[in-house]
Amino acid sequence: MKAPRGTQDLLPGVTEKWQFVEEKLMEISRNYNYKEIRTPIFEHTELFQRGVGDTTDIVQKEMYTFVDKGDRSLTLRPEGTASVVRSFVEHKLFGSPTQPTKLFYIGPMFRYERPQQGRMRQFVQFGVEALGSADPAIDAEVIGLAMEAYQSLGLKSLKLVINSLGDQTSRESHRQALVDHFSPYKDELCVDCQSRLTKNPLRILDCKKDRDHPAMNTAPSILEYLNEESEKYFIQVQKYLESMNIPYTVDKNLVRGLDYYNHTAFEIMSDAEGFGAITTLSGGGRYNGLVQDLGGPETPGIGFAMSIERLLMALEKENIQLPIKENLDCFVIAMGEEENLLAVKMIKKLREQGIQVDKDYQMKKMKAQFKVADRLNSKFVLVIGETELENNQITIKNMNTGDQVTIDTEQTVDYIKQAIQGE
Missing domain, CATH: 3.30.930.10 (Bira Bifunctional Protein; Domain 2)
Incomplete structure (x- = not known):
């Protein structure tokens, strides 16, 4: 199809x-x-x-x-x-x-x-x-x-x-002038223009088929009849x-x-x-x-x-490039069932603050998830592993600089907001 x-x-x-x-x-x-x-x-x-x-x-x-x-x-x-x-x-x-x-x-x-x-x-x-x-x-x-x-x-x-x-008055005068002008050429015009000659001669001037006919160049202008x-x-x-x-x-x-x-x-x-x-x-x-x-x-x-x-x-x-946003604010990587529960909770909070965020939904390994974040051109990656879960923390990596910090879960949303605004 x-x-x-x-x-x-x-x-x-x-x-x-x-x-x-x-x-x-x-x-x-x-x-x-x-x-x-x-x-x-x-x-x-x-x-x-x-x-x-x-x-x-x-x-x-x-x-x-x-x-x-x-x-x-x-x-x-x-x-x-x-x-x-x-x-x-x-x-x-x-x-x-x-x-x-x-x-x-x-x-x-x-x-x-x-x-x-x-x-x-x-x-x-x-x-x-x-x-x-x-x-x-x-x-x-x-x-x-x-x-x-x-x-x-x-x-x-x-x-x-x-x-x-x-x-209307000007157009009526011009209409008659067009009829008088094109009538001698009626048989040379396309079928549509032959019909337009009596119904609406102004349309002849807009014809794509007869645009090169010599009579087009000498047709009376509406400006002469205003x-x-x-x-x-x-x-x-x-x-x-x-x-x-x-x-x-x-x-x-x-x-x-x-x-x-x-x-x-x-x-x-x-x-x-x-x-x-x-x-x-x-x-x-x-x-x-x-x-x-x-x-x-x-x-x-x-x-x-x-x-x-x-x-x-x-x-x-004109080779004009529109300023289209082509990156993602955040990508969340989580390994394990409990980690994913926290990831889903964190993603909801980030989205509520207007932050563009996504995660892996194909159960990829951590290295493969980083590759996905790379392909999406994500600015930040949030990692929730076993250690982070135990300590109630999240590791945040800046994908542009490579810098990495680990902060408390409750501070994550504010940190990301400030980091994005500071760019």
């Missing part, structure tokens, strides 16, 4: 890196006053059809959808925003006197894609959503949080790309980013792959050597209108999501 294609087992030695990264992301989110939200791994299929958009590749090709025993169509979540907004509406979080509602999430998502480096069928996303503010300053805050998340882990080869998709309000909003976002000393590049062709985006859109990419053809680490943008689409009141929102797999991949490409 093997894990399904596009999934992976994260084994000890790797999970510690995931834990470190996830804890860092949550710490930064809390510093920005974002609170964690946890939503179901599967939702009603309609949520993603309405929230993500019928014309997206996610909904059309990539969702894991099934019918349950109650004949209901359910889907493993392919992204996090729709679920968060559904929860925001269902639990009436818009009624809280403290607005905007600032949330973060982390968990597995599922898309039926061709597995490749940094892209899995089950993958983990970290994301934030800020709901209830139309202030361009919160756009800059969300972007700043994403940038800080990467930089706090040591990444330097980063590129922030931003664009504006405009408001009305005064949208243009002013975009300029303000840029001013906030500049005041925060966050470098960025405006990319007029940047189009996010989900239907709910408007106004600010952004992606953060890795420029690290050898990262690969797909350089995007994370992306997001503003989605004024999504809350209404899912049955809530008019509520502006903005957010982003990042792949943990691609984050770890970027760290590897």
